[in-house]
Amino acid sequence: MKSLGSIRNDFAPWREPQAQPFIRFEAITKRFGQFNAVDDLSLSIFKGEFFALLGASGCGKSTLLRMLAGFETPTSGRVILDGDDLAGIPPYRRPVNMMFQSYALFPHMSVAKNIAFGLKREGMPKGEIAARVEQVLKLVKLQDYARRRPDQLSGGQRQRVALARSLAKRPKVLLLDEPLGALDKKLREETQFELTDLQYELGTTFIMVTHDQEEAMTMADRIAVMDKGRIVQVATPAEIYEAPKSRFVADFVGDVNLFDGTVQAVDRGRITLQTSAGSPFTVTSDVAVSNGQAVTFVLRPEKLRIAAEPLSGANVLEGEVWDIAYVGPVTSFHIRLANGAVVKVAMINATRESPLQLTWHDRAWLQFDEDAGLVLTA
């Protein structure tokens, strides 16, 4: 497989056939009344992974996390952690800790007491507790705040205390429920990198639940995209984005143009597609298709070129500028084709001055390379 994205993955135990998974969900179903929150789901997560469960609200991702923490019991199936079946083990005896979305800091205790809470339950001697508290506070850069109470901290500091508290017991697995959901954008971006660095440093397995695809893509080694209690695809962020397995994943992660087409001809990895967008597309694909088959062609907006005058060659689309949004690094165009479909194009603003001058209702021409898109049969 050619490399997707521009990151070389040296850590990829999921590609090694002899690697043993650290956490295994085996045919897990969780039913609430008539509703299947999690539906016959199986998943393996490896030691040291930063794993993200990504999905819209109600897709079952939080339920899955809560089953690992012990707050929910699976209706059927098994959860196995480091070789042990977790069935019947209450949350307070599981070697996992969770960072809650609301942080759940105890408001009547100081920062230090919050962090020491779990250590005291273990019966750790006082001196050791003090040392460990100091160590984790240093880890999250809050040494000077040990005696403050949670309501004397800012949102970002609270988030770090919650992180420190959940790491203090050195869990085998750290569960993060929408860890950055309550932070503003700027702080969120900073924290994303801090969290990944921390995870790398500690080597602890992290499992994160999020509905924010950017958050999942920035931090996770692998992402499981979930829908209606099932996993739709498990892959690295680059694979999820560049090689989605289904229309749902392509549409859920990032901006996308989807063309419904019919296969007109197949010739050694090159497919000619008839769509309602204009002249047939010629694209390369290793998907096995036959003439006349209905497929979906997936094309990300940044993989199209835009011009103000007619373009020659294959894979050209013509339309009218319907909308323009300048957002700094890219300019987004919405081009309306003759058939009424709107194609999204993202032009990278690689230079300060652009030779392209377009305004609303101008004619515009688009072109993409043969290998720019993806043919999906699902």
Place this chain on the structure above:
Amino acid sequence: MRQGLSKINVVGLVVGFSFLYLPIVLLVIFSFNASRLVTVWAGFSTVWYRQLWHNQALLDAAWVTLRVGLISASVATLLGTMAALALSRYPRFFGRTLMTGMVYAPLVMPEVITGLSLLLLFVALDLNRGFVTITLAHISFTMCFVTVVVQSRLMSFDRSLEDAAMDLGATPTVTFFQVTLPLIWPAVAAGWMLAFTLSLDDLVIASFTTGPGATTLPMKIYSQVRLGVTPEINAVCTILIAIVSTGVIVATLINKRRLILQARDERLAAAG
């Protein structure tokens, strides 16, 4: 916004406050009256307060009231808090709606009916009426007030705090005593105060369930007033008012202090 009060606001305030407090002010003033006649002012005196200390019947009644109040408020708080926890923690157990309704019903039940039904129960059980029956009756009618107060606190309680405690290794019992109870403590204390106050000034239910030798202060006052109001009664009432208002003022000051501390915390948090 206009500054100051308009005429109609001033009139409203004066009329409102007079309506509420004039009777009480009169009562306090006449408790310091030197005359034996309640409505004739004959100079300032504290004689009735001194005389109180020698009125053994009144002191006995006060002692009974205090004991009933302390015991019934404490037991009612325990039971009421447990009921509130059960009602808010297990949202879908069998008969929940019925039980919630039944907890609220005594709040609006006429006291005469509560008193009468308790009396019938004690007679049926062949319990000797007296201190024990009054205490039991007070527990039963103040418990629901505690439940309502504690339950409203639990509604705004972040359940993930308890999840977090358990996640960090605390058993359900430890979680309750280390996390839940300290956080709902103000509501539990408020429930206790409410139960105590209700027990303190209950006349109707106590009258139904009392027996020989167990006369509470409200019963004593009521029976004396029927023979004519004495300045001594005014003095007792003034002391009661003083106790209650001290409680209210202390509670207000504590609350005010908390608000000030909270404002300081918020400034600290903003400063980083």
